Amino acid sequence: MLKENKRTLIIASVITILPIIIGIFLWNSFPDVMATHFGADNEGNGFSSKAFAVIGIPMILLAVEWIGALVTAHDPRKQNISPKMFSIMLWIVPVISIVATATMYSYNLGYKMNITFFAELVMGLAFVVLGNYLPKARQNYTIGIKTPWTLSNEDIWNRTHRLAGYLWVVGGITIVVFSLIGFTKVYLMLAIIAVMAVIPYIYSYSLQVKHHNLQS
Numbered sequence: 306m307l308k309e310n311k312r313t314l315i316i317a318s319v320i321t322i323l324p325i326i327i328g329i330f331l332w333n334s335f336p337d338v339m340a341t342h343f344g345a346d347n348e349g350n351g352f353s354s355k356a357f358a359v360i361g362i363p364m365i366l367l368a369v370e371w372i373g374a375l376v377t378a379h380d381p382r383k384q385n386i387s388p389k390m391f392s393i394m395l396w397i398v399p400v401i402s403i404v405a406t407a408t409m410y411s412y413n414l415g416y417k418m419n420i421t422f423f424a425e426l427v428m429g430l431a432f433v434v435l436g437n438y439l440p441k442a443r444q445n446y447t448i449g450i451k452t453p454w455t456l457s458n459e460d461i462w463n464r465t466h467r468l469a470g471y472l473w474v475v476g477g478i479t480i481v482v483f484s485l486i487g488f489t490k491v492y493l494m495l496a497i498i499a500v501m502a503v504i505p506y507i508y509s510y511s512l513q514v515k516h517h518n519l520q521s
Contacts, residue, residue, distance in 0.1 A: 440467045454509045
């Protein structure tokens with residue numbers, strides 16, 4: 306799997322650490338202590354050294370990228386992971402790296418941005434994309450809705466992922482619409498994500514109970 310996607314992984318890795326080059330170019334324009342975490346009011350509420358912000362964060366994301374790729378490539382059921390799904394997974398971290406560092410750099414250079422808007426917009430679009438591919442995911446231990454019941458029964462896996470795909474698309478579109486109209490409430494976004502996560506879990510359990518009762 307890694308061999309077939311070697312070129313994609315290399316390109317994704319380069320994009321992930323590209324902010325380091327940009328950050329070094331802008332080094333003297335940044336404050337010595339940079340805002341690296343932001344609240345719902347778009348103001349910095351977490352701070353780190355310039356070296357960690359410019360170099361450390363992209364390098365941590367690069368490590369996450371490679372760990373995720375290696376773990377997925379060694380999944381006992383890797384033959385069930387489609388090349389398209391694996392490719393999408395490889396692009397998640399580079400997108401996060403570019404979006405996160407772009408907003409962080411802009412803020413620390415003095416440009417005021419609606420960080421919450423961009424974060425929610427990207428998150429919503431990501432859920433829409435992933436939701437479209439979830440129903441096509443086959444049983445594996447790395448990508449998908451992994452509960453004891455989906456992993457033990459292929460029919461439960463398939464039915465749970467069809468429901469989850471629908472929920473993720475609807476939830477993602479809802480988040481995008483709310484961000485576009487400026488209705489950005491953190492508790493509401495968390496509630497939407499919680500529904501997207503909890504309902505498939507409960508649904509897979511209910512299918513397992515039904516399956517068990519039929520066998521009894």
